[in-house]
Amino acid sequence: MKLKLLLTSDSHGFIRPTTYQNRKITGDFGITKLATAFSQEEAKDDYDYLLKINNGDFIQGSALATYLNKKNTLSAIQRFNDVFNTIGFDATIVGNHEFNYGFDYLKQFINQDSQVLNANILNSETKQSAFGKPYQIYEQAGVKIGLLGLTTAYIPNWEQPQKIAGLQFESAYDMAKKWVPLLKQEADIVVVCYHGGFERDLQTGKPTEALTGENEGYQILTKIPGIDVLLTGHQHRQIAEVINGVAIIQPGYRAQFYGKVEVDFEKTQTGVKINDKKVELVPTQPFAESKAIVDLIKPLHQETEDFLDQKLGQVAGDFTISNPLQARIEGSHYIDLINQIQLTETKADLSATAILNDQAKGLPQFVTMRDILSNYPFPNTLAVIELTGQQLRNVLEHAATFFDLDDQNEIKINPAFCKPKPQLYNYDMFYPLDYTFDITQPYGKRVAKLNYQQQEVKPSDKFKVALSQYRAVGGGNYPHYGADAISYEVSTDMAELIAQYIKDNSPIKLPKHFDYKLKKA
Ligand SMILES: [Zn+2]
Known part of the structure; x- marks a missing residue:
């Protein structure tokens, strides 16, 4: 049988x-x-x-x-x-x-x-x-x-x-x-x-x-x-x-x-x-x-x-992503824009977000809902967590484990973020922050430079950081985050916030590109 x-x-x-x-x-x-x-x-x-x-x-x-x-x-x-x-x-x-x-x-x-x-x-x-x-x-x-x-x-x-x-x-x-x-x-x-x-x-x-x-x-x-x-x-x-x-x-x-x-x-x-x-x-x-x-x-x-083809507004400048890995290594105007929107919504000092998957192409000149959801397919709202300068450094050290060097000394993604399940959405990029990761150093010792508004971040400094609620409650296992640490929330869905911001501010100008570097050798 x-x-x-x-x-x-x-x-x-x-x-x-x-x-x-x-x-x-x-x-x-x-x-x-x-x-x-x-x-x-x-x-x-x-x-x-x-x-x-x-x-x-x-x-x-x-x-x-x-x-x-x-x-x-x-x-x-x-x-x-x-x-x-x-x-x-x-x-x-x-x-x-x-x-x-x-x-x-x-x-x-x-x-x-x-x-x-x-x-x-x-x-x-x-x-x-x-x-x-x-x-x-x-x-x-x-x-x-x-x-x-x-x-x-x-x-x-x-x-x-x-x-x-x-x-x-x-x-x-x-x-x-x-x-x-x-x-x-x-x-x-x-x-x-x-x-x-x-x-x-x-x-x-x-x-x-x-x-x-x-x-x-x-x-x-x-x-x-x-x-x-x-x-x-x-x-x-x-x-x-x-x-x-x-x-x-x-x-x-x-x-x-x-x-x-x-x-x-x-x-x-x-x-x-x-x-x-x-x-x-x-x-x-x-x-x-x-x-x-x-x-x-x-x-x-x-x-x-029809919902996806709604025209929302336009961007002035290059917000496309041609190579997601490169965009994670060098930064991207698309990410700066998402961070800018998170800052506007929360009035936080800093914001962090990720290129959520390798299908993300950034935004073309005329932006539709389709473009937004292609880049931001997850339902997510926003949360704010307060961090000290030391905690911010620890959080960045966690982010820096996303990268490794290959035999040719080229930057690659740490396999732990790819297998057995791709978790590219767990690499957050921060804005506005002037920071460098030295990928030649072991995990936990990679944050080489960390400045906020031209000043070196001190352990006792305090920052309000805007994050997706997925991240804030613990997704990605960053240190110091968790439901108990959240001080403020915005309950509107992120895709909607992005759409509304583009409608209200069209044509979108390039935000100041954040200073973010990965160092190898
Ligand atoms: Zn699933």
Whole structure:
């Protein structure tokens, strides 16, 4: 007998195969393609049992998801939900990005139809699952398949407290340790669905990141007996392996692949005997878009395109980014502008922001919403943290670990920011500040020059620093940041602040380029 599990994770609102950089639909990913692939899998007669799982991060990420949040009407949200209901997922796990627009917004996406499994996000008063149920047993022809739902517990380090009020985030590992033995008693096959990834190398067991609890997959895999299948996500990695007899999947992101697990088993007197497990990542590129879902999403897709093409204003001067690495090394007018906007909004002394990914192209002469969201795809608000001169230096030392030198003595990105998950958004550039990093020096000793308004920064100086709230509450693990350290907040979304600033100040002149240097040899 065969159980077939079909998995998506981290689809991030990419329903159709477009990144919305332009109006062409040419991508090799998307839920419409995945839907066709799933229908074809269902039409085959190579299985006895089939379950479809959405492993989280599905309401945020694309321009369509941004527009949906802006529009925020019941009927538009229903259409978005209908996309997933059409595919007919048997279980849904929430991801960390589901909380980006607040718990109240999320509630509109986790209704009865979506069958949410959640064992570790608790109501802080009742200590029960705050939504959904911890697990579900799917009984098909006398065989019981148990699914447990878990989400990365690190969410309070990325979200403003008011967005997650009343929720208590428990370690996924602790909750798996509690629930898996109970599930094992009830079910013949145990599947853990975890919106989280692996903190250690799967072969060597060496840590691949700071062990903060953001990802606990390795611990769950190696320390909790009784798991047959471990479905993961969050890191956007492509993983399909069987390790210690446990089938493991992580299917990338944007539905570029779907995960397929096949468990071959036979029924016995006492339960089942598992003969074989197969895992596979299948590219969705060859599949046509599902016409039903294209039609369903059509109005929202069209409105998104029109929203993106709104003309906001123009810039006078070169705000483009031709090479993101070069822009991180030398600075860029685009980054100065974002920092200038953050300073204007917060009245802080200093501001920091990042080139969020390597798709960022800066701004062309005539700026549209499309340009802004291409550079700034994450929903984010602003926060201010007060730092002493010494703390500012420590923060900069942390930023300086972003770079290393290669064999040719050229500056490169520290691999820790690229693998296993790209974290280019964690390198902040400060403005207005005159500073130099000496990359030839070891970590912690790289800030060579640090002046503010022509004066050397003293340890006792005080600065108000404007940051994204993601950074301010702890994203990127900078020292001295944290929800408790925030003194002031601006709750308008960053993309909207940028759009408004460009409208109000068009044509945008070049801000004073900040003095920022990287030194090598
Ligand atoms: Zn994700």
